[in-house]
Amino acid sequence: MKIRSWLVVDPSVGAATVRSAGADAIVVDLTGPPESWNAATSSGRQWADLAPAGQLAFLLPAFSSGRTEAAVALASQYGAASVILSGARSGAEVQRLDVALRVAEIRAGLAPGKTQIVALADAAGILTASSFGRCSRRLAALGWEGGYDSSSDTARLAAATIALTAAAAGITAVDAVSPTVDAAAFLSECERARANGFSGKLCRSLDQVAIINRIFSV
Numbered sequence: 001m002k003i004r005s006w007l008v009v010d011p012s013v014g015a016a017t018v019r020s021a022g023a024d025a026i027v028v029d030l031t032g033p034p035e036s037w038n039a040a041t042s043s044g045r046q047w048a049d050l051a052p053a054g055q056l057a058f059l060l061p062a063f064s065s066g067r068t069e070a071a072v073a074l075a076s077q078y079g080a081a082s083v084i085l086s087g088a089r090s091g092a093e094v095q096r097l098d099v100a101l102r103v104a105e106i107r108a109g110l111a112p113g114k115t116q117i118v119a120l121a122d123a124a125g126i127l128t129a130s131s132f133g134r135c136s137r138r139l140a141a142l143g144w145e146g147g148y149d150s151s152s153d154t155a156r157l158a159a160a161t162i163a164l165t166a167a168a169a170g171i172t173a174v175d176a177v178s179p180t181v182d183a184a185a186f187l188s189e190c191e192r193a194r195a196n197g198f199s200g201k202l203c204r205s206l207d208q209v210a211i212i213n214r215i216f217s218v
Contacts, residue, residue, distance in 0.1 A: 011040035062087025091135030146176025
């Protein structure tokens with residue numbers, strides 16, 4: 001999976017707007033309440049147009065929400081190249097998602113196994129990171145959810161654990177969304193992530209895409 005920038009967007013944002021940012025992958029955020037998904041459904045055609053180029057992904061709510069399977073069905077309906085599981089607690093949840101994807105793909109008339117999985121480990125997932133190794137052939141990348149001060153020991157340990165686990169499993173490591181809005185600080189975060197073995201980064205700001213693409217192209 002050679003994706004540098006993963007731009008996470010609200011379902012209501014127009015595809016034309018996010019295309020202009022130049023992100024390698026557009027990630028439609030389905031972690032909000034189901035009623036917020038209506039925007040994705042009403043704008044389904046514009047998202048589906050991104051699918052053939054492998055640019056379309058969907059951020060799924062954690063299994064603890066009880067809404068993951070419904071989000072998987074929507075992602076398959078629009079032919080997403082990949083789905084990103086938030087709040088991933090272990091490799092067992094990736095296996096569970098694999099099964100859900102197979103059912104959804106068959107119902108959507110897609111070849112089973114088409115959709116790749118990116119798992120974003122939460123605190124529990126980081127502590128059981130080794131469970132993600134070889135848990136599913138669909139698992140193409142492993143990331144983490146962040147939420148910590150990037151200079152803290154917690155953030156450094158979490159990032160190192162994910163990078164090492166991904167390397168051992170032979171899959172891509174994806175760095176977390178950054179809480180900073182300062183361009184210089186964000187640039188430093190990207191450089192540190194690349195030096196530590198990450199191949200790409202999630203972001204929620206269009207302005208950060210160009211920085212990610214530049215740093216992770218080196």
